Amino acid sequence: MVHSSRRRIGNKKKGHEPRPNTWRDDRDAPGNQGYREVLKENEKYWQFYKEQNVFPLEQFDEFRAALQRDLPVSFRFQGCHKDREQLIHEMENRFFGKIMEAGDTAVCVPKSLPWYKEAYQTPMSRTAVRSHPILAQLHNFLVTEAELGNLSRQEAVSMIPPLLLAPTSDHYVLDLCAAPGSKTTQLLEMIHENDENPKGMVIANDVDMKRCYMLIHHTLKRFRTAACAVTCEDAARFPQIADNDGGLIQFDRVLADVICSGDGTLRKNPEIWKKWTPQDALGLHRMQIAIARKGAQQLKVGGRMVYSTCSMNPIEDEAVVAQLLRDSKGSLRLMDTSTLLPELKRENGVTSWKVFDRDMKLYTSTEDVTEEKMKKVIVNSLFPPTEEEAREMNLHFTSGSFNQIAMKPGQINQKSQRSGVQIVPFVASPFWGFSRQNQD
Numbered sequence: 001m002v003h004s005s006r007r008r009i010g011n012k013k014k015g016h017e018p019r020p021n022t023w024r025d026d027r028d029a030p031g032n033q034g035y036r037e038v039l040k041e042n043e044k045y046w047q048f049y050k051e052q053n054v055f056p057l058e059q060f061d062e063f064r065a066a067l068q069r070d071l072p073v074s075f076r077f078q079g080c081h082k083d084r085e086q087l088i089h090e091m092e093n094r095f096f097g098k099i100m101e102a103g104d105t106a107v108c109v110p111k112s113l114p115w116y117k118e119a120y121q122t123p124m125s126r127t128a129v130r131s132h133p134i135l136a137q138l139h140n141f142l143v144t145e146a147e148l149g150n151l152s153r154q155e156a157v158s159m160i161p162p163l164l165l166a167p168t169s170d171h172y173v174l175d176l177c178a179a180p181g182s183k184t185t186q187l188l189e190m191i192h193e194n195d196e197n198p199k200g201m202v203i204a205n206d207v208d209m210k211r212c213y214m215l216i217h218h219t220l221k222r223f224r225t226a227a228c229a230v231t232c233e234d235a236a237r238f239p240q241i242a243d244n245d246g247g248l249i250q251f252d253r254v255l256a257d258v259i260c261s262g263d264g265t266l267r268k269n270p271e272i273w274k275k276w277t278p279q280d281a282l283g284l285h286r287m288q289i290a291i292a293r294k295g296a297q298q299l300k301v302g303g304r305m306v307y308s309t310c311s312m313n314p315i316e317d318e319a320v321v322a323q324l325l326r327d328s329k330g331s332l333r334l335m336d337t338s339t340l341l342p343e344l345k346r347e348n349g350v351t352s353w354k355v356f357d358r359d360m361k362l363y364t365s366t367e368d369v370t371e372e373k374m375k376k377v378i379v380n381s382l383f384p385p386t387e388e389e390a391r392e393m394n395l396h397f398t399s400g401s402f403n404q405i406a407m408k409p410g411q412i413n414q415k416s417q418r419s420g421v422q423i424v425p426f427v428a429s430p431f432w433g434f435s436r437q438n439q440d
């Protein structure tokens, strides 16, 4: 199934009224105290992350407190909007001065992110913003501009993968797990940045039909473009696409913002507090590898892929990246991304981790598995590489924030030659992408 966003926009009914003056996700609307009622505790979660070494133990209390705080409000002005600077100016003039004059110490003026100057963040939650008299006016301004397609409300970490991919107007981009589409929009903005009719395009794919609908009718409706097609396919089986001359399209950029346990999104998805166990990640491991592998197969020689999740769990991040590197037999390599977005604070990835099941039983290898039903779950690729293998892979480049993979000549599989590919695994926030070939 392929939808052209131009056809969709062309069919838009005349006189269509803007949606109500509210963010789409209304869980923190007055009267709905959903966030408040959730007990922000999960002993297994804390124990699991204490064992994983993804950050120094002395930072544990800070980590815990950060996850228990409300999600900060963040938004970004759309990259290809001609009047972007003027709009930013208007926002600052109309609201920021008034907020500072009010002298309320509990109020924080949104600040531009050091690594993305068109994006803003305030540590205040949406509920706090909406209940403050001046900030509520700012909120209404943001809602209106979002409806008009001039800005996107998006978590700050979610903005990073497209920035790392940095597509240009002639790039073919594959967004393998795209819905609801905040990164798809950002990628589209980037290919439109200096070109109203770019040669390149974004293929936005998601396996979930309802979420594809949401991507088209909620997200893409605000962005007029003929440079996007939406497909509904299992990313692990994404087909090879032919161009007009029958040649197979290879993508310049691939985003693998994969399905994951979402355990880095506790502030946005509080129900995870109640139900999270280490088993969530175990069940997704093979799918994540399959999607990442398909993305790498669709990548052009010299292209770049970002693998990202919204989990800090090494099983969903480093273990997947390590297996992808093993499978690539030298045709992919991780790149040090420290020169990209230099103002972004980031941590090195880990090279060693522990494998626990639902009951926090520790496995050191597949030989520890006694239960028959766990034999398919506890597989070799869950376990950390040897020190030597980790060093050869540059696995430490994978990071609590993100990292890249560069590329050297080689083969991904017997049927496709690749070289010069870059992969950027992105950890601790939500995202990834891929596609399917005719082969296996």
Ligand SMILES: C[S@@+](CC[C@H](N)C(=O)[O-])C[C@H]1O[C@@H](n2cnc3c(N)ncnc32)[C@H](O)[C@@H]1O
Residues within 6 Å of the ligand: 158, 176, 177, 178, 179, 180, 181, 182, 183, 184, 205, 206, 207, 208, 211, 233, 234, 235, 236, 257, 258, 259, 260, 287, 310, 430, 431, 432
């Ligand atoms: C983390 S969300 C993607 C967020 C999205 N990239 C964005 O920025 O808005 C993961 C998405 O993967 C989709 N998904 C899950 N399994 C998939 C599969 N096998 N193939 C393609 N998409 C899949 C889910 O429906 C979900 O929309």
